[in-house]
Amino acid sequence: MRLIIEDEGIKLLESNGNYYIEYDAGAHMIKKKRIEISEDEANMCQYDTEEMYNLILQYQNNGIYGEDVID
Amino acid sequence: MMAGAGALDVTMRVNGSRTASVVTGMIASGAAGRGWKKYYAWNRFRENGLSYEKAEKIKYTDKGKKPAPETYLSEDYIKKHLQSFRDNGAVKVMPNEPRGTIGGKGGTFVMSGDELADIIQYADGDVAKIESILGLEPGDLGNNPIIVTIKDTSSIRIPSGNELGAWPKYWKPGGYTSGGIKEAVIDPVSEGNYTYKHMFE
Numbered sequence: 001m002r003l004i005i006e007d008e009g010i011k012l013l014e015s016n017g018n019y020y021i022e023y024d025a026g027a028h029m030i031k032k033k034r035i036e037i038s039e040d041e042a043n044m045c046q047y048d049t050e051e052m053y054n055l056i057l058q059y060q061n062n063g064i065y066g067e068d069v070i071d
Numbered sequence: 072m073m074a075g076a077g078a079l080d081v082t083m084r085v086n087g088s089r090t091a092s093v094v095t096g097m098i099a100s101g102a103a104g105r106g107w108k109k110y111y112a113w114n115r116f117r118e119n120g121l122s123y124e125k126a127e128k129i130k131y132t133d134k135g136k137k138p139a140p141e142t143y144l145s146e147d148y149i150k151k152h153l154q155s156f157r158d159n160g161a162v163k164v165m166p167n168e169p170r171g172t173i174g175g176k177g178g179t180f181v182m183s184g185d186e187l188a189d190i191i192q193y194a195d196g197d198v199a200k201i202e203s204i205l206g207l208e209p210g211d212l213g214n215n216p217i218i219v220t221i222k223d224t225s226s227i228r229i230p231s232g233n234e235l236g237a238w239p240k241y242w243k244p245g246g247y248t249s250g251g252i253k254e255a256v257i258d259p260v261s262e263g264n265y266t267y268k269h270m271f272e
Contacts, residue, residue, distance in 0.1 A: 024235065024236060029165045029207060
């Protein structure tokens with residue numbers, strides 16, 4: 001995974017042309033999750049890091065929290 | 072350290088002159104003790120004007136659009152709720168030693184130190200009980216969880232539900248978990264601004 005940007009605990013990652021947002025979805029414990037996003041969405045995130053947070057909320061509102069990340 | 076400020080309030084409200092030692096017994100009684108906490112949390116909401124209908128409306132509002140707690144909770148309620156975090160510290164539990172920054176944009180959930188002490192006392196070494204109270208999956212905390220203490224509580228606030236770690240299925244407005252545990256959020260904490268230790272030495 002290649003780290004593109006990181007802002008306030010949220011990471012934008014790339015691997016083999018696929019883009020992901022990684023964040024802590026845990027409430028009272030740390031639970032890292034990774035959501036696959038489109039290239040357009042990844043470009044928006046690079047333009048404005050605030051988009052990473054908004055994008056995660058959008059996905060969560062659609063019931064998508066992402067895959068667990070095992071360190 | 073105070074002996075379970077939240078639980079003590081329950082006893083004073085519901086049972087008049089009972090003492091903190093009774094509260095300890097109440098907590099130790101297991102499910103019944105947790106039920107009292109739920110009752111207490113809901114009663115406080117009602118007393119502060121947060122009706123069931125209003126709470127449900129907030130709960131089912133999309134994340135990112137949920138109102139700030141200051142718009143539906145009184146200043147007094149918020150001040151009292153957050154005081155135990157300021158007095159007893161803000162803590163998190165996790166299965167492994169933390170690395171780097173804890174939490175992310177929007178804030179990370181914390182418990183107050185006295186509340187966690189109550190839970191640990193009740194659990195009596197059984198991590199599964201702690202996981203159950205905190206609404207975690209069995210095994211989430213491992214065998215000997217790490218307690219992380221955050222020193223700077225200046226950004227402490229009541230959760231709005233817009234946090235990335237707020238799960239619609241479980242989150243409720245008012246600053247309590249679905250199990251009646253007092254909760255708050257705090258800005259992301261960088262390494263060096265927290266300490267940690269194992270729950271069981």
